[in-house]
Amino acid sequence: MSATMEPTSDLLGARGPLDQDWRKVINYGLLTALVLMFISLANMPVGLDSRKIIEPLLSMGYISLLWVPAALGYAVTSEKVLEGMVAHKKGARELVAGLIVGLIGGGGLGLLIVLIDNFDLRDPLVNWSPQLLALLTFDEGIGYGVGFWLMAGAALGLFGGAAHVVSATVRKVVAAAILWILAFSVFETVISDISEGIQLEWLADELYYVRGGLSQQGAVGVAVVGILFALFGREHVREAKQSFQSLEGEKRTRANAIMLGSCVVATIVLPMVLGRITNELLANVGLFVLLALGLNIVVGLAGILDLGYVAFFAVGGYTTAILTSSNRGESWPDWMPHTHWFVALIVVVVFAALSGLFIGAPVIRMRGDYLAIVTLGFGEIIRLLFLSDWLGGFTGGAQGVTNIPGVDLGFVEVKGTDPRAIFYLVAVFCAFAIYVSWRLEKSRIGRAWMAIREDESVAEAMGINTVNAKLLAFVVGAVLAAFSGAIFAAKVGSVFPTSFIILVSIVILVVVIVGGMGNIYGVIAGAAVLIGVLGGPKQPGLLAEFSEFKLLIYGALLIWMMLKRPEGLVPNVRRSRELHQEEFLQDAWLKGHVDTDDQDELGDEGGVAPA
Amino acid sequence: MSGERLLTIKNLSVTFGGLHALKDLNFHVDEGEIVSVIGPNGAGKTTFFNMISGMVTPTAGDIIFRGESLLGLDPNQVTARGIARTFQNVRLFANMTILENVMVAQHCRTKQGLWGSLFNTASFKKEEEEIREWGEHVLGFFGSRLIGYRLEQPASVLSYANRRRLEIARSMATKPTVILLDEPVAGMNPKETEELTGLIGKLRSEWGFTIVMIEHDMKVVRDVSDRVVVLDHGETIAQGSYEEVSTNPEVIEAYLGRPAEEAS
Ligand SMILES: Nc1ncnc2c1ncn2[C@@H]1O[C@H](COP(=O)(O)OP(=O)(O)OP(=O)(O)O)[C@@H](O)[C@H]1O
Ligand SMILES: [Mg+2]
Numbered sequence: 001m002s003a004t005m006e007p008t009s010d011l012l013g014a015r016g017p018l019d020q021d022w023r024k025v026i027n028y029g030l031l032t033a034l035v036l037m038f039i040s041l042a043n044m045p046v047g048l049d050s051r052k053i054i055e056p057l058l059s060m061g062y063i064s065l066l067w068v069p070a071a072l073g074y075a076v077t078s079e080k081v082l083e084g085m086v087a088h089k090k091g092a093r094e095l096v097a098g099l100i101v102g103l104i105g106g107g108g109l110g111l112l113i114v115l116i117d118n119f120d121l122r123d124p125l126v127n128w129s130p131q132l133l134a135l136l137t138f139d140e141g142i143g144y145g146v147g148f149w150l151m152a153g154a155a156l157g158l159f160g161g162a163a164h165v166v167s168a169t170v171r172k173v174v175a176a177a178i179l180w181i182l183a184f185s186v187f188e189t190v191i192s193d194i195s196e197g198i199q200l201e202w203l204a205d206e207l208y209y210v211r212g213g214l215s216q217q218g219a220v221g222v223a224v225v226g227i228l229f230a231l232f233g234r235e236h237v238r239e240a241k242q243s244f245q246s247l248e249g250e251k252r253t254r255a256n257a258i259m260l261g262s263c264v265v266a267t268i269v270l271p272m273v274l275g276r277i278t279n280e281l282l283a284n285v286g287l288f289v290l291l292a293l294g295l296n297i298v299v300g301l302a303g304i305l306d307l308g309y310v311a312f313f314a315v316g317g318y319t320t321a322i323l324t325s326s327n328r329g330e331s332w333p334d335w336m337p338h339t340h341w342f343v344a345l346i347v348v349v350v351f352a353a354l355s356g357l358f359i360g361a362p363v364i365r366m367r368g369d370y371l372a373i374v375t376l377g378f379g380e381i382i383r384l385l386f387l388s389d390w391l392g393g394f395t396g397g398a399q400g401v402t403n404i405p406g407v408d409l410g411f412v413e414v415k416g417t418d419p420r421a422i423f424y425l426v427a428v429f430c431a432f433a434i435y436v437s438w439r440l441e442k443s444r445i446g447r448a449w450m451a452i453r454e455d456e457s458v459a460e461a462m463g464i465n466t467v468n469a470k471l472l473a474f475v476v477g478a479v480l481a482a483f484s485g486a487i488f489a490a491k492v493g494s495v496f497p498t499s500f501i502i503l504v505s506i507v508i509l510v511v512v513i514v515g516g517m518g519n520i521y522g523v524i525a526g527a528a529v530l531i532g533v534l535g536g537p538k539q540p541g542l543l544a545e546f547s548e549f550k551l552l553i554y555g556a557l558l559i560w561m562m563l564k565r566p567e568g569l570v571p572n573v574r575r576s577r578e579l580h581q582e583e584f585l586q587d588a589w590l591k592g593h594v595d596t597d598d599q600d601e602l603g604d605e606g607g608v609a610p611a
Numbered sequence: 612m613s614g615e616r617l618l619t620i621k622n623l624s625v626t627f628g629g630l631h632a633l634k635d636l637n638f639h640v641d642e643g644e645i646v647s648v649i650g651p652n653g654a655g656k657t658t659f660f661n662m663i664s665g666m667v668t669p670t671a672g673d674i675i676f677r678g679e680s681l682l683g684l685d686p687n688q689v690t691a692r693g694i695a696r697t698f699q700n701v702r703l704f705a706n707m708t709i710l711e712n713v714m715v716a717q718h719c720r721t722k723q724g725l726w727g728s729l730f731n732t733a734s735f736k737k738e739e740e741e742i743r744e745w746g747e748h749v750l751g752f753f754g755s756r757l758i759g760y761r762l763e764q765p766a767s768v769l770s771y772a773n774r775r776r777l778e779i780a781r782s783m784a785t786k787p788t789v790i791l792l793d794e795p796v797a798g799m800n801p802k803e804t805e806e807l808t809g810l811i812g813k814l815r816s817e818w819g820f821t822i823v824m825i826e827h828d829m830k831v832v833r834d835v836s837d838r839v840v841v842l843d844h845g846e847t848i849a850q851g852s853y854e855e856v857s858t859n860p861e862v863i864e865a866y867l868g869r870p871a872e873e874a875s
Contacts, residue, residue, distance in 0.1 A: 435729075436729060439728050439729050439731065440725075440728055440729070443727075443728035443735070443739075444718065444721055444728065444738070444739075444742070445723075445724065445725065445728055446728075447707070447711055447714060447715040447718075448715060448718050450704070450706075450711070450715070451704050451707065451715045454705065454706060454707065455702055455704065457686070458698070458702045458704070459715075460686045460687050461664055461665075461686040461687070461690060461696060462687075462690060462715065462716045462718065462785060463690035463691055463695075463716065463717075463718050463720075463785050464687055465685070465687045465719075466687070472725070476725075574706045574707070574765070577706050577765055577767070
């Protein structure tokens with residue numbers, strides 16, 4: 001135990017360049033080839049080609065291919081260094097492995113080029129197209145294309161392998177340049193919007209090409225700034241973070257208040273400098289933050305896997321629509337008033353709570369998988385009810401309810417044509433939801449939910465009325481979702497059964513999982529990344545071109561997260577403990593925090609002498 | 612020493628499929644008693660506890676606690692009436708902190724709901740304070756083992772013996788009249804066993820709890836129990852003082868002579 005405690009102190013020498021795990025290298029190479037072919041035939045290169053990263057050099061379409069050999073060229077030689085293991089020094093071996101992986105991958109793409117050129121498989125594979133061929137060969141002929149991808153694959157694989165070999169500083173510099181260029185390209189709309197809002201149009205003009213994509217000098221500039229930040233700025237950020245975390249008591253409270261204050265100010269000021277499209281985006285993110293915060297109470301805190309959560313969103317949307325619209329289903333009696341949005345909101349709360357009870361009561365006694373499946377069914381049932389002939393007179397059936405007015409505040413009407421106002425409205429409700437989650441989490445109710453999540457039968461044996469506690473979680477979640485629905489109705493001006501498909505439930509769940517279940521910041525981060533960047537079920541995100549591939553990317557992201565970071569982007573401490581139980585225990589043990597036996601505490605009376 | 616009749620078990624039976632896990636158990640516990648339930652593995656002891664705590668429904672018979680039948684009550688209602696339990700295979704809320712484990716166990720003794728939690732009312736704060744204090748108080752029963760820096764640690768970092776202690780603390784936190792201990796010293800070393808034996812006595816003498824205990828360690832059974840019930844294959848084969856049952860030939864046979872050896 002003692003000699004191996006510091007694995008970094010004595011590295012074994014580098015292994016020879018041909019001392020490879022050949023089977024693994026070949027497998028990774030073939031995997032690279034397969035992934036590249038799959039991405040090509042999923043039409044990503046062609047579909048994303050219109051989105052420029054650096055005009056005219058690089059488009060998102062090519063990025064969708066280029067990252068693969070680099071990533072797998074890196075992954076092929078990365079290995080876990082466990083406690084007590086001695087790592088080898090990195091060297092030529094890693095480079096060779098990366099190179100071979102990339103070469104095989106590039107070869108796969110070359111093979112695809114040859115195949116497309118010679119056979120026509122458009123029938124089953126719709127994307128087996130001349131456009132794809134043109135894109136892959138740069139219109140320069142088959143030989144050029146095959147040669148290019150062999151070389152590019154090899155170069156990128158080598159680049160990936162080199163990441164193991166070069167010093168940490170070099171790695172930092174390269175990563176910073178790449179990340180900053182990508183970020184500035186993804187956030188193009190936001191950045192040009194902000195620079196316009198603060199009268200810095202010239203900056204945006206300098207950075208971006210007219211029809212999208214960073215200009216070449218822009219890319220260089222961004223990369224330089226990124227590198228400088230990585231080299232000199234990041235330390236300061238980390239220090240600031242650490243000194244913030246080490247604050248205690250009075251000071252901590254004050255620092256928290258300042259942080260909170262600046263978040264509030266940013267939420268108020270930011271939309272003012274942003275344009276229409278970006279505000280629209282923020283409003284959509286806000287609606288999903290609200291939904292995800294609600295679902296987080298149900299799934300994250302109480303551990304009830306509700307797959308039909310969209311039902312409550314629908315109840316909120318339809319209730320608001322029917323109460324406020326001038327064009328609701330024809331079966332309503334004339335005396336039914338057209339109310340103000342805020343009056344409708346009160347009814348929404350009541351209906352949401354009732355539907356939470358009605359859906360919750362039958363399913364709440366079930367556990368785990370059964371509950372998930374049944375809630376999935378209920379989510380569909382609610383949508384089908386709104387669509388049905390039976391309720392069609394009231395809900396407009398497939399025609400839905402239209403002509404929903406905005407929220408009249410007296411001095412201004414908050415409606416869809418003014419996304420900034422909608423965003424402010426959503427933000428107020430999100431603040432409410434955050435407050436509710438935060439208060440409940442550390443209360444008697446929140447503790448009961450956590451206990452139920454940990455072990456339901458024990459929680460019940462310890463005196464918790466699990467049925468009531470779970471129903472309460474359902475109702476609180478339902479009300480928050482219904483708020484989101486009410487704002488959605490006022491924003492869009494119409495509701496249709498198709499606005500409330502099962503996909504919405506799934507997207508919200510993915511937001512919660514990817515963000516970090518049980519963590520308020522995580523949920524917000526998840527919504528920002530998924531809805532803001534990739535887009536919601538029907539709402540385009542910053543990468544509008546991705547909409548065709550949204551579900552593919554959601555799925556890939558979800559799988560990757562489950563494998564690599566099941567606790568989400570911003571984890572909840574408890575959950576990551578749950579998911580990394582062993583590592584956690586080992587860490588705690590190394591720090592001496594686990595009591596492996598009692599003797600340490602018993603002091604002199606300890607130690608049971610063997611008889 | 613014994614007071615009012617607390618718990619009466621009448622002709623209690625349960626079958627799982629064709630297996631008679633418990634047959635015609637008749638039994639009573641008076642206030643202030645420590646009663647042990649012993650018997651070989653699979654005798655039906657834990658099943659018996661599961662029935663009292665409402666987790667398993669008996670097929671016949673009745674359980675009467677303070678003159679009222681417990682049949683048909685949910686586990687949380689049984690706990691609310693004043694019967695708490697521990698689990699043989701330690702089932703803590705592993706990712707909640709030690710303090711939270713004993714705080715959450717006071718759920719049925721407290722009542723703050725949505726309103727208090729959301730608006731942080733004066734009564735909410737007061738109740739939280741009381742929950743915390745009582746939690747620390749019961750943890751203090753085990754000396755410094757579960758308090759201090761431990762309060763905020765997750766239960767999963769505790770050593771095996773400390774987990775067992777926390778289980779007992781958690782049952783104490785529910786403010787019960789009767790505590791059902793399922794093999795409280797299982798897996799403990801002799802030193803820890805001796806210490807806990809003393810503490811079980813204190814649970815009665817200082818805290819006023821009545822105790823029903825399942826235990827395989829005959830020394831512990833001998834040291835603390837007023838009475839002993841012996842089960843074998845779901846049937847009651849003997850009841851009485853430790854001396855009486857330990858010399859009972861049927862018990863000795865069931866245990867293949869083990870208790871006789873230990874008693875000597
Ligand atoms: N839920 C159940 N379903 C079916 N059989 C059960 C169930 N619970 C217990 N049993 C069976 O009932 C019998 C009694 O089990 P029980 O756990 O009560 O024994 P025990 O006396 O506590 O034993 P041990 O000393 O090993 O803890 C066993 O044969 C067990 O397999
Ligand atoms: Mg048992």
